[in-house]
Every structure is written in C-alpha cells, then in structure tokens.
Amino acid sequence: MGFVVCVGNASLASMELRWVRRRSKCDVDAPRSIPVFISTLKRDINLEELRHLYSRCDHSCNRLSKDGGSSIVDMKKLRTAISRSDVVVSVFCKSHHVEKSTSDKDDDDDAEEERLSSSSLFPLDLRRQSKEESSLGHMFQDVLPLSPSSGQLVGFGRAYSDYGLTASIHDLMVLPSLQRMGIGKLIVNRITRLLTSRDIYDIAALCFEHERPFFKACGFADDRMGSTTMMFTKSLEA
Numbered sequence: 746m747g748f749v750v751c752v753g754n755a756s757l758a759s760m761e762l763r764w765v766r767r768r769s770k771c772d773v774d775a776p777r778s779i780p781v782f783i784s785t786l787k788r789d790i791n792l793e794e795l796r797h798l799y800s801r802c803d804h805s806c807n808r809l810s811k812d813g814g815s816s817i818v819d820m821k822k823l824r825t826a827i828s829r830s831d832v833v834v835s836v837f838c839k840s841h842h843v844e845k846s847t848s849d850k851d852d853d854d855d856a857e858e859e860r861l862s863s864s865s866l867f868p869l870d871l872r873r874q875s876k877e878e879s880s881l882g883h884m885f886q887d888v889l890p891l892s893p894s895s896g897q898l899v900g901f902g903r904a905y906s907d908y909g910l911t912a913s914i915h916d917l918m919v920l921p922s923l924q925r926m927g928i929g930k931l932i933v934n935r936i937t938r939l940l941t942s943r944d945i946y947d948i949a950a951l952c953f954e955h956e957r958p959f960f961k962a963c964g965f966a967d968d969r970m971g972s973t974t975m976m977f978t979k980s981l982e983a
C-alpha cells in the first residue's frame with residue numbers, strides 16, 4: 746500500500762511511500778517493517794550518497810575500465826551517466842532503520858561530512874538542513890516525515906532507452922543490510938512500469954549468474970529469440 750504523488754508528467758516522474766518487511770528479525774531493536782520513499786526524480790540524487798552506495802554494495806559503475814573496474818567512482822562520468830539516463834529510481838529510508846556493520850559505523854563520520862559538503866545533481870539546501878536536523882536523534886527522526894532530503898539512499902537503479910524500441914537496466918543495487926526485503930523488486934518494477942507505459946517491452950538487464958534468480962523473480966527470462974550478450978573487449982586487450 747502506498748500513496749503516489751505525481752510531479753509533472755505522471756508517467757515519467759513520481760514519488761511514493763511504501764513499506765517493506767524484513768524476512769527475519771536480525772536486530773532486536775530493528776523494526777520488522779520500515780517505510781521507504783521511492784523517487785524517480787533526478788533532482789533527488791545526491792552524487793556523493795550514490796557513490797557511497799556503490800562502494801557499500803561493492804558495485805562498480807565502470808566495470809570495463811582499463812584499470813579493471815576500479816572501485817573508485819569517476820564522479821564526472823557518474824554525473825554524465827545519471828543526467829543522460831532515461832529512468833532513475835532512488836529508494837530512501839530513515840537512517841536509523843539501516844542496520845550498520847562495523848565498517849559502516851567507522852565510515853559514518855566521513856560519509857556524513859562528504860554528504861554535507863558534496864554536490865547534489867541539483868543543489869538542494871534543504872537536504873543539508875534536514876541531514877543536520879536528523880542527527881538530533883532517532884526519536885526526532887521518527888516524527889520527521891520520510892523524504893529524499895531527510896532519508897538515506899539505500900537502493901538505486903537506472904535505465905537507458907531509445908524511447909522507441911529498447912531499453913536496458915543498469916547499476917541496480919540495494920544496501921546489503923536491507924537486501925531481501927523487496928526493495929530491489931520495487932526498483933525493477935518501477936523501471937519496467939515506466940518503460941512499458943511508453944510501449945517499450947524489449948528490456949534487458951546485464952547480470953551475473955547469481956543475480957539471475959532475482960531477475961527471474963522480477964519477470965525476466967532468457968531471450969525467446971535466443972540472443973545473448975557479448976561485450977566489447979578489444980580495447981582492454983590492447
């Protein structure tokens with residue numbers, strides 16, 4: 746169940762509040778169900794937060810670079826990639842709902858500083874204000890309405906399309922501590938819904954073998970035409 750707030754063209758941009766549920770109770774203090782905020786607006790993407798998510802998910806956005814897909818994200822390329830993507834879906838939740846690993850906790854001070862000093866794709870002073878307010882404590886966070894500016898980015902996915910026939914999904918990721926709660930499926934469903942609403946059904950997703958069950962659960966299967974993906978590798982061999 747959720748509410749939908751449509752901004753501009755209803756089929757292109759939306760924000761929605763949903764609840765997702767943990768499969769098992771890992772942390773005594775952690776609630777079983779948590780609210781998440783889904784946005785398809787590019788202005789809600791903070792590039793530093795996104796870079797942080799790439800590193801927490803151990804996901805490279807530059808897999809075939811000459812340095813072998815270094816984990817260092819080229820912010821200039823990332824900015825270009827996001828601004829040229831046709832569909833972006835970001836998922837936020839309240840930061841105290843994210844179970845933190847030890848390394849996450851160590852990184853937190855640096856990350857918060859980076860987040861506050863970083864450039865949003867579209868600068869948003871309110872974001873800084875809300876992040877500072879949220880540090881006042883969990884109780885205060887609980888009464889703050891969840892929004893991209895007050896929440897933490899915990900899931901992301903994007904797609905390219907030729908706006909006529911085909912599209913492909915890239916950089917799908919969910920924060921490890923919140924995986925298997927349905928967030929990945931929410932993101933893929935949102936992407937496919939936006940694409941099919943434009944009559945685009947030829948949608949591909951490049952994935953590893955171990956990710957196939959997930960994409961199967963989202964309605965993907967082997968291509969009926971028998972095609973498979975080959976990657977251009979010549980530049981890497983040189």
Ligand SMILES: CC(C)(COP(=O)(O)OP(=O)(O)OC[C@H]1O[C@@H](n2cnc3c(N)ncnc32)[C@H](O)[C@@H]1OP(=O)(O)O)[C@@H](O)C(=O)NCCC(=O)NCCS
Nearest residue numbers: 915916917918919924925926927928929930952958959962
């Ligand atoms: C792939 C990924 C995005 C899935 O996100 P998620 O939020 O954990 O997935 P969901 O909870 O929505 O899973 C939906 C269904 O997919 C299937 N599924 C998801 N992960 C699975 C896994 N590791 N093994 C088997 N099935 C899986 C299940 O059927 C699941 O439903 P269930 O939990 O009720 O059984 C996430 O694991 C991730 O970020 N991985 C790292 C980055 C990555 O590999 N990205 C994909 C390539 S672009």
